[in-house]
Amino acid sequence: MRILIVEDEPNLGKQLKSTLEGAGYAVDLSVDGEDGHYMGSTENYDAVILDLGLPEIDGLTVLDRWRKEGRQFPVLVLTARDSWSDKVAGLDAGADDYLAKPFQTEELIARLRALIRRASGNASSELNVGNVRLDTRSGRVTLDGQPVKLTAQEYKLLSYLMHHKGKVVSRTELIEHIYDQDFDRDSNTIEVFVTRIRKKLGQDVISTIRGLGYSLEEPVS
Amino acid sequence: MRILIVEDEPNLGKQLKSTLEGAGYAVDLSVDGEDGHYMGSTENYDAVILDLGLPEIDGLTVLDRWRKEGRQFPVLVLTARDSWSDKVAGLDAGADDYLAKPFQTEELIARLRALIRRASGNASSELNVGNVRLDTRSGRVTLDGQPVKLTAQEYKLLSYLMHHKGKVVSRTELIEHIYDQDFDRDSNTIEVFVTRIRKKLGQDVISTIRGLGYSLEEPVS
DNA sequence: GAACGGCATGCGCATCTTGATCGTGGAAGA
DNA sequence: TCTTCCACGATCAAGATGCGCATGCCGTTC
Structure with a gap:
């Protein structure tokens, strides 16, 4: 899963980036609205974290432009605490969730996960295909109930496929969503x-x- | 389905070509307006992707000529970002859809699919003939609800026939639309x-x- | 130094292609 | 109407092609 963070304060931005990378996401970081808008328009993200208090262009403007351009990705908006007007405006402009600064990174991650889950149309945090189960909350994968140890990349790849089960996913699409730019x-x-995944979970x-490309859902022979 | 890309920037062109080929299209690439116009006039395409910012001849001119020559294929125009005048002019000149650069490849593919679908007079992304169903989004084929495994070429052939169901399609036409030049x-x-398709889906x-040639829609006996 | 991710190589096999042969529909003639 | 013949299409099998797989190595990170 690939995330874009648009946050002008460098320290917070970097910290978020590394936290989310630690949680298994591919993360691009943009430090101003202009660039952030451009990235969101060009690349494929599964979710965007957008700070409203940006210099140059306002975060709301960026969000508004994206929506006008037809970008569908879920957006989690960061606002200053108790700024109710911001919250309302953000939701009006097409934000999917919002979080007041300062916040706990854990809450951010939880909301992000929920956002991505909702966007891919899954109600629960568990994805099932055949005898494989993937829990997006705990980041665990089980085969017939037995825990399986996957590496970070293996997990990302499997996760993307499971979020799009049934669909034929091309290699290009996988690369775009698993890796960050370049x-x-x-x-x-x-x-x-x-x-490697097949070795661990079965052919x-x-x-x-x-x-x-590839597809989940066992082939009917 | 066969696509023509007219794009002067070599990198973007090549990348688009390989992405679309990955998505199952036969793709011809032309790097300038003169050649692009010639290809569009000579060959049969199911859709054309046309960059307006071409050297030598302007993209709009090319589009205009095609339409004057009576070429019917749907055209997806690529314009510079926020160039509203280009957009208007493009639509006036007979473009069917337009996409601002930079864009997401997935969006391009989605629009292309929609374009081809509309051009063949279908409203939904699912095509049905008899007990066979083909979903152009997920790239899957089912027979009486049961998934059927088709190879890439089998899928292309069936897809073209289903997009033109009822029509008698000659072998030449099939070859032209399933393969690229040469x-x-x-x-x-x-x-x-x-x-082979008959073996998998029934005689x-x-x-x-x-x-x-061939035709879908069961023969009236 | 252990674990992981990325890259390169060679191999095997699914798929595509070709050519040869078989089957069949339809026109023409009796 | 029936028969014959021809041409077109269907089918089969063998060969070529190239995609995807496996494996091992190397660099990097923790």
Whole structure:
């Protein structure tokens, strides 16, 4: 899952970035509204964290532009404490959730998770495909109830596929969502991780559609 | 489905081409307006992606010429960001949709899909013929609700037929839309794939019209 | 130094293609 | 109407192609 943070205060921004990376997200950080807007328009994010108190362009303006451009990603807005007017304005402009500064990083992560879950149309924090279960809250994966140890990248890849189960996902799409900007597009890392996941969870979990991509949901032979 | 991209910036062009090929399209790429216009006039495309900011000939001119020549294919225009005048002019000149640069590849694909769908007169992303259903979004095919595994080429062929159900489609037309330029036209690949699809989906799905081609929609016996 | 992520290589096999052969529909003639 | 023949399409099998897989190594990080 790939996140964009638009936050003008460098320290807070960096801290958030590393916290979220620790939680298993691919994170891009933008320090002003202009650049942030551009990134959000260009790249594919699964969620955006947007500080309203930006210099240059106002956060609300950025949000508004995105929505006018048709960007669908869920946006979590950060506001100064007790700024009710900001909150209302933010929700009007198309924010999906909001959080008052200062906040606990844990709460941020929880809300983020909920946001992404809702956006992909899943009600619960557990995703099931076949005998594999993935809990987005705890970040745990089980096979037939038995815990399986996945590395960070393996988890990201599996998680994305499970959030889009049934859909045929191309390698390009996977790369765009698992890595942050600037990643060599012609390398076989995706294949390698698919192989490793299959070793841990069984061959049938991820099915290959030659020439198109990968898909969850066991193939009907 | 066969797409023409007219884009002067080589990197973006190549990237688009490979992304769209990954999504299952046959793609021709042209790097200048003159050549692009020629290709569009000569070959049969299901959709065209046209950058307005071309050197030599302006993209609008190209579009205008095509329309004057009676070319009907849907055109998706790429414009510089926030260039409203370009947008208006493009739509006036006969563009079917427009997308501001920079854009997300996924959005491009979604719009392209919608364009092709609309052009073939379908409202939804699901195409139904008899007991066969094809979902263009997820790239899946079901027979009586049961998923059927098709290879990339089989899918392309079936998809084209389903987008033109009822119409008699000649073998030449199929070849032109499933492969990109430079493909040996006298071979019996089409017949082979028709046979294979029939094996997977049933004999009656594709009916043969001798001397003319193939058609979906069960024959009236 | 252990674990993980990324990269390169060679191999195997699914898929595509081709050519050859078989089957069949339809026109023409009796 | 029936028969014959021809051409077009269907099917099959073998060969070529290239995609995806596995493996091992190296650099980096913790």
